[in-house]
Amino acid sequence: MFGGPAERDEEKLAWLRDRNQPDEPFILLYGELDTVAGAAGERSPFRERAVLAAVMPALERSAVPYWTQGTNSGLYVLLRGSGIDPARLQEEAFELAKQMVELGGAASELSLSVGIGRAEPSLLRLPDALRQIAECMEYRMLIGKRSVIAYDAIRSIRSEKDRQLLLSTNRLEELLRVGDRDGIADALREAYRTMLTVGAGKPDIQHFCIDLVEKAEYVMEEFGLSIDPKDKLRIREKVLSSVILTDMMRDIEQLLQGSATRIGTLVEQAPKRLVAETKAIVGQAYEDELTLRMVAERLSVNYSYLSRVIKKETGKNxxxxxxxxxxxxxxxxxxxxxxxxxxxxxxxxxxxxxxxxxxxxxxxxxxxxxxxxxxxxxxxxxx
The missing domain is CATH 1.10.10.60 (Homeodomain-like)
Structure with a gap:
């Protein structure tokens, strides 16, 4: 019920009142098995009981009241914070998470990782807490098994992650514009390593790849190169359906290198074409006030680039x-x-x-x- 839409807030509050439960601050934790045998969607009471039994000693030692809810592969623990200092509640959450990981490791065939949401002021914020936990568990594949992943820690690295993603995207766009196939391959591999280093999860990498797809299409259109609409749809489907990140990056590399090959052919021909078009414009408008910048605007190219091309091709300014x-x-x-x-x-x-x-x-x-x-x-x- 508490994971439902915001317009049901009154129903949620009524539900609490009917059970004589206050609306209160809380922190949500989620302990999940790192390896789950059987079908991913299969609900196993045995696994639920095993996780609960493993972490129960830690829960019993906690001075903070709690609720628990099992899932097919783990256990939610909601620490209730009525009358508890937020800083202390946060400390209790971290201590409990560490104990859950340790106790899970001590139990046979159990390896647990624990995500910790932010301290929230009201139980009405439970949907937000659930999203935070989901993001924490996305980071587990980067950090490894038996990890404690705090949402606040993830947020602290997000700005650096976003900065690195933007730098990588801009760099790849520059290489695409000059048709540098080898440079694209190297830059894409470096971008992938950087994304893993700064903690980018699968959704981040998917977003990065989709952004590159759109950049490639935009640059291709700038060069007057057509793309089959079916190919546009196909690459997006591949990115969004990829389970293995390296497969996703390989598909993007193939797309960018294919685009770079076509652009590279035009780039090689571009200088002579630009000089010929510049001379034609000058021949038509030499009587008027005419500047390099004006010609560059008519040709839709950077005027500094045009200046270099003219000098290189003709030996003249x-x-x-x-x-x-x-x-x-x-x-x-x-x-x-x-x-x-x-x-x-x-x-x-x-x-x-x-x-x-x-x-x-x-x-x-x-x-x-x-x-x-x-x-x-x-x-x-x-x-």
Missing amino acids: FSDLLWLTRIEAAKARLLSEDLKAYEVAYAVGFKNYAHFSLLFKKVVGMSPSAYKLHASEQRDGGK
Whole structure:
């Protein structure tokens, strides 16, 4: 009843009143067998009695009143905290948990681990306590058998766990964008080791993997690469249904490496394509105010990356490409239009005639006026 929805709080309180039981602070513990023979869902009165018998000496020595409830593989112990200092209640819970583990180990064929929830102010918070216990038991596979797992301790490492998961996700996204298959394999293995080190449980790792799936799909779409909707569904089903964590990570590695292969092919072709597209934009808009950042925005790439690509592929800076294009246009206009040199300079996009004249002479070997005169003389001489 107490595990039910919040809207039944009044019924829960009435249930307590009918039994002359106060609503009170509590801490929930759960001792579970580390190895359970038989079907996972099979309820075994023998196992319940065995666990209860093993830990009963510890319960009898406890100065704190308690309730117990058996399950198919363990025993819940609810320590009731009416009139008890919360700090003392917490100490009693830890001491009882340690004794339960020790007594379970002393009993033949019993290996117990115990989860400890947070101190809660009201029995109405029992659903929260049950969720805390479930999370504690998820951590048991990382800590090992005969462990005491406190929910407060789990919370203390959660911020570091979240930070590490975010760092790993961002790193893998960076490697995916450059098509680095080998880097992805190494980074994914390192991420898995880190997650285990900081205490990530199966739900955390599943969430991490689903996040990577979504990142991969997003990056693929950015590169204009299509993904079969059936493949999208299939990888999610694999992640959510995986029982063995290493299998889950292997599936994600295959997905990311496959995506990296396709992206890598485009990345190899990208520099030449970007330079060609940059030159095309400059050729169309050289007369206007044009900057590298404006071109990068039109091409949807980082302007620093575009700058490096242009330099590597052409040996020139973006400004050099722009000025050379303007100079070539100026040469054509000086020969074909009845314009003065300074008028041509402004027409092709220069804001300063002196700068134009200096660059023109550097590129062509003579001033704009001399170039126009020289070309005119050649035409006249050829008549």
